[in-house]
Amino acid sequence: MDRRDFIKKSLLTLALGQGAPSLLSRSALAAQSKDKILVVVNLFGGNDQLNTLVPYRNELYYRKRPNIAVKREEVLDLGARGERLGLHPQLRPLMSLWDGGELALLPQVGYPNPNRSHFIATSIWHTADPTRKEEHGWLGRWGDLQDDPFCDTFLGGASPQALQGDKRTAPAISSIETFSIRLPKAYEEEFDRELKQARSGTVEEVRRAMLSLRGALDKIGKLREVKNKVQYPDNSFGKSMADVARMIAGGLGSSVYYTTLGGWDTHAGQPPRQAELLGYLAQTLAAFRQDMRAIGRDKDVLVMVFSEFGRRVEENASFGTDHGKGGLMLVLGGGVKGGLYGGEPDLEDLDDGDLKYRTDFRNVYASALSWIQADARTVLMGDFKPLPLF
Amino acid sequence: MPVRFGYREAAHLLRRAAARGRKEEAQKLVEMGLEAAVDSLLRDPAPAPAYTTAFTRSERGPQLQEITRLWLSHWLTTPTPAAERLALFWQGHLTSEYRETRAAQGIDFYNQLGTFRALGYGPYGQLLRAVAKDPVMLLYLNNAESRKEHPNENWARELMELYTTGPGHYSEQDIQEAARAFTGWTVRLKGNQRPREAPASVPYEFVFRAQWHDPGPKTFMGRTVQSGDEVLDVLIAHPETYRFVGRKLLAFYLTPEPPQALVEEGAKVFRDGGARGLLRWLFTREEFYAPQHRNAIVKSPVEYVVGLLYAARQTDPVLGKNDEKAMGRTLTTFAAMGQVPFDPPNVKGWDGGMSWLAESPFLARLNLIGALAGKEKGIDLEVFMDGASGPLSLVKPEAQLL
Known part of the structure; x- marks a missing residue:
């Protein structure tokens, strides 16, 4: 630890020790530990909880889903700690984490007055504000307090609302491999000259985007030599997580990495589609974890997976399910206290055909924030007791 | 006060209306004068080339390459490029995802684009009715599989949230009732051919299956309706539809955050005159050429x-x-x-x-x-x-x- 880090850490400790948020100065918050890393995976479209964490000992589940239920004999048993629930067979690659006590399953996570629109629900999760008054993302608000433009990184085309702050937005890198500038020399020189000319209005916004791009090119270019220690599935989610691992191994220094896996909006023909996606998810997360172990960072990295909502309990007539409420979150990593956080869902006490939510997602966010030693109260704009996930 | 319409304004107009242009075209618009220039840009679209393919129904990737090439080369050569930029707007508004809509073929997506082009300038209600029966839309939002036994809500929800009034003007109940009304709106291959055997050039077409339809009365937005057409009637008559969609048009053509007063006025113009009326109104206004609205939109x-x-x-x-x-x-x-x-x-x-x-x-x-x-x-x-x-x-x- 160098002197500057030491001072910042002491400040942070002091501020936290006194428990007074007013003492959490900008510089203290700016000095978050780079040791701990949060990886957020957003399953866009609304993953169906009931066919992921399956209540396979409940007859009612099979009655409500005569065509699309996961067959009892195919469900992966979770043993005594899983109560009467089991996992979808495609999640087999995660079983060793469960057995090792490093996978937390959080059913029916939601918020008061749930919304069934993809976009409104996603925005609520991204801003951490169910009243929908806040326009900036929860990690964007955290990022506003940091000094490092690479304090967080999005793997994909453009950073989502979660990573958009008032002052900055996380850099968006869709792949390390393709992230290099290929311009004739005269153009590149002209580009660097244009960077220096302050402008106004939207033109100035574009110039700032050029500046961010220039900064990212310099940082990401150095990662091209870093290799993964394990093989990842050959799909876009696998590639993104492989790049996250390279960024961590190469010392990019982000405390937060964020990526998405879409396609969960299974209104029709759900079983094959969801199985395919759960397979992508589990294989990739298992590979990522192995990679982290190989570089000795497994205990530092916490992965948090969420979807904007779960789905309707009863299947529809097209072998699918419609939008529902509270959904399943997964939290995993070498430092995580695994287990089931919340019991078997009550299939009889429904809210307009949906499972009722039991855990507020902001309590989970509070844990994630404390993992990276951020001040959850400031970021979440309220007191949310962290779930004891680690 | 008359709008000053010199070379700079003409270049701005051409870029916004058509997303393509060269010096001599801007000069020509100046010579025509503003009104004639706008009318000329907004004239009826020239026909696009027909699409057929030698690829099979499983070769969807190459089909996407073909229809993209056909469309963009048309945009690059047509005398009416403004109609193509508007078609792009409709494609981003009345959305269907090629990758997610696996039953639909290149021809179906190309036909959908044809609908956006042919009806894009006209009354919004007419376009919306056509899209509600468009095979790609029916497949994409799963209405093609929606049956009375347990209706699929996907189309009904997005119809209101994204395509007409926007959120805040309907209830979950309205979504469920609308979904019932649209049961039975489905598709078949032209000539009732089987998907496994038909060439990829055989398009889907709309069909109403009475045995899948829930004929009972539905309470939708405080009214009793029976059919999907009646649900569309209600939404097409709804003033919020024109505010919501009109605002999106202004964001696409004027500035990402259009001023509220313009949105209000624009909604009325859009309702009465369709997208052509709205664009004609916008392009002949002073605000359209104001410094704060130039260079205000990022090119897609x-x-x-x-x-x-x-x-x-x-x-x-x-x-x-x-x-x-x-x-x-x-x-x-x-x-x-x-x-x-x-x-x-x-x-x-x-x-x-x-x-x-x-x-x-x-x-x-x-x-x-x-x-x-x-x-x-x-x-x-x-x-x-x-x-x-x-x-x-x-x-x-x-x-x-x-």
């Missing part, structure tokens, strides 16, 4: 490519070397820039704005400049961007703006 990748290739006098929309793999590479480049034609990222369409210029997609479009090497000499950037002085200007911020 499709607009950027069309504008750039047109400036370089290229009519075939391939990027880089023109070999047999050219169109595959071109689509990969579009994906890297964040916009694959016919394939918005989700049902809400492309976010647009500054998100086009996040690090990775921005880099992808800058790297395209390299592909122009050797063609810089003849390039005419006068309409493509403000303040161009030779090809090196392509790295100026203005090159990214409409």
Whole structure:
């Protein structure tokens, strides 16, 4: 630890020790530990909880889903700690984490007055504000307090609302491999000259985007030599997580990495589609974890997976399910206290055909924030007791 | 006060209306005068070439390459390019994702584009009714599989949330009742052919299956209705529909955050005169040419490519070397820039704005400049961007703006 880090850490400790948020100065918050890393995976479209964490000992589940239920004999048993629930067979690659006590399953996570629109629900999760008054993302608000433009990184085309702050937005890198500038020399020189000319209005916004791009090119270019220690599935989610691992191994220094896996909006023909996606998810997360172990960072990295909502309990007539409420979150990593956080869902006490939510997602966010030693109260704009996930 | 309509204004108009242009066209518009120039830009669309394919129904990737090439080369050559930019707007508004709609073929998506082109300028209700029966939409939002036993709510929800009133003007109950009303609206292959046997050029068509339809009365937005058509009647008569969709049009043509007063006035114009009426009204207003509204919109990748290739006098929309793999590479480049034609990222369409210029997609479009090497000499950037002085200007911020 160098002197500057030491001072910042002491400040942070002091501020936290006194428990007074007013003492959490900008510089203290700016000095978050780079040791701990949060990886957020957003399953866009609304993953169906009931066919992921399956209540396979409940007859009612099979009655409500005569065509699309996961067959009892195919469900992966979770043993005594899983109560009467089991996992979808495609999640087999995660079983060793469960057995090792490093996978937390959080059913029916939601918020008061749930919304069934993809976009409104996603925005609520991204801003951490169910009243929908806040326009900036929860990690964007955290990022506003940091000094490092690479304090967080999005793997994909453009950073989502979660990573958009008032002052900055996380850099968006869709792949390390393709992230290099290929311009004739005269153009590149002209580009660097244009960077220096302050402008106004939207033109100035574009110039700032050029500046961010220039900064990212310099940082990401150095990662091209870093290799993964394990093989990842050959799909876009696998590639993104492989790049996250390279960024961590190469010392990019982000405390937060964020990526998405879409396609969960299974209104029709759900079983094959969801199985395919759960397979992508589990294989990739298992590979990522192995990679982290190989570089000795497994205990530092916490992965948090969420979807904007779960789905309707009863299947529809097209072998699918419609939008529902509270959904399943997964939290995993070498430092995580695994287990089931919340019991078997009550299939009889429904809210307009949906499972009722039991855990507020902001309590989970509070844990994630404390993992990276951020001040959850400031970021979440309220007191949310962290779930004891680690 | 009459609008000053000189060369700068004409270039701005051309860029916004059509996303392509060269110096002589802007000069011609100036000679015509504002009113005639606007009428000329907004005239009825010239017909697009027909599409047939030799690929099979399982070869959807190559079909996407074919229809993209056909559409963009049409945009690059048609005398009515403004109709094509409007068709792009409708594709991003009345969305269907190519990758997610696996039953639909290139021909179905190309036909949908044809609907956007043919009805795009007309009354919004007419376009909406056509899209409600469009096979790609029925397949994409699963109404094609919706039966009375347990209706599928996907289409009913997005119809209200994204295509008409926007959120806040209906209840969950309205969604469920509308879903009942649309049961039985489904598709079949033309001539009732079987998907396994039919060539990929055989399109889907709308069919109403009475045995799937729930004929009972439904309470929708406080009224008793029976059919899907009646649900559409209610939404087409709803003033919020014109505010919501009209605002999106203004964001696409004027500025990402259009002033509320213009939204209000524009909604009325849109309701009475369709998109053509709205655009005619907008393009002849002083605000449209005001400094704060110039260079206010970020070009989407499709607009950027069309504008750039047109400036370089290229009519075939391939990027880089023109070999047999050219169109595959071109689509990969579009994906890297964040916009694959016919394939918005989700049902809400492309976010647009500054998100086009996040690090990775921005880099992808800058790297395209390299592909122009050797063609810089003849390039005419006068309409493509403000303040161009030779090809090196392509790295100026203005090159990214409409």
